[in-house]
Amino acid sequence: MVFIVIISIGIILCIIRMVKGPTAADRAIAMDTATTVSVALLVLLGFVFNRYIYLDVALVYSIISFVGLIAIARYLEKGI
Amino acid sequence: MYIFGVIITGIGAVFLFIGSLGVFRMPDVYNRVQAGTKCTTLGSFLTIIGVGIMQPEWFWKTLIIAVFVLISNPVSSHALGRASRKNGISLCDKTIVDKTKEFKGYKE
Numbered sequence: 001m002v003f004i005v006i007i008s009i010g011i012i013l014c015i016i017r018m019v020k021g022p023t024a025a026d027r028a029i030a031m032d033t034a035t036t037v038s039v040a041l042l043v044l045l046g047f048v049f050n051r052y053i054y055l056d057v058a059l060v061y062s063i064i065s066f067v068g069l070i071a072i073a074r075y076l077e078k079g080i
Numbered sequence: 081m082y083i084f085g086v087i088i089t090g091i092g093a094v095f096l097f098i099g100s101l102g103v104f105r106m107p108d109v110y111n112r113v114q115a116g117t118k119c120t121t122l123g124s125f126l127t128i129i130g131v132g133i134m135q136p137e138w139f140w141k142t143l144i145i146a147v148f149v150l151i152s153n154p155v156s157s158h159a160l161g162r163a164s165r166k167n168g169i170s171l172c173d174k175t176i177v178d179k180t181k182e183f184k185g186y187k188e
Contacts, residue, residue: 003093003127010100017104017112025109025164032160033103033116036153037096040127043142044089047131055141062149069156077163 001048007041028072035065085134092126095119108172109164117157124149 014034021027039062046054102115125146132142165180 003089006093006097007127010097013100013104023109023164023169025160025167025169026112028160029109029112029116029157030103032153032156033100033120036120036124036149037100039145039149040092040096040124043128043131043145047135047138052138055138055145059141059145059148062145062152066152066156070159073156073159073163076160076167078167 004041004044004048007037007044010037011041025076028069028076032065032069035061039065081136082134085130085132087130088126088133089130092123092128092130095123095126099123107174109169110161110171113157113161113164117154121150121153124153 011034014030014037018027018030018034021030039058042054042058042061046052046058096119099116099119102119103112106112106115128142128146128149132139132146171178
């Protein structure tokens with residue numbers, strides 16, 4: 001479908017920024033954006049392939065991404 | 081109802097692409113935070129709710145995922161932007177006003 005191609009181009013742009021990014025915060029931002037985009041892509045793929053289990057995968061992936069990004073932010077702030 | 085879901089999903093996909101393009105093109109960390117957070121929050125919400133409208137048996141689970149993304153994405157981006165400002169990452173050259181210099185604990 002067209003939507004999957006559009007979203008995949010967005011993920012590729014985020015990965016290019018993650019490779020190029022000058023500082024560590026740029027890479028963390030690009031990773032966060034790519035994760036949020038890929039959660040939406042997982043739900044859309046679950047609809048296309050008609051698999052209900054992909055919604056659970058998307059939910060757990062979003063929770064783990066949130067916890068990981070908070071940990072990266074606390075590390076940059078020298079909190080831990 | 082199916083056509084309505086397809087339209088909402090398409091709008092969300094366009095928003096996701098614009099957000100990723102903003103992350104790729106913007107000159108600064110903070111501009112990237114703003115572009116990457118606003119566009120992907122609205123885009124993910126619209127895409128996931130659109131899938132839930134297209135397949136009505138999945139609606140409540142997609143609503144749970146969408147509300148979680150809607151809560152957690154701005155919180156994590158705010159934490160990351162604050163951490164990068166406290167870490168002393170400079171703003172871009174075109175910046176006119178920087179009020180964070182007056183706060184305590186922020187490096188130049």
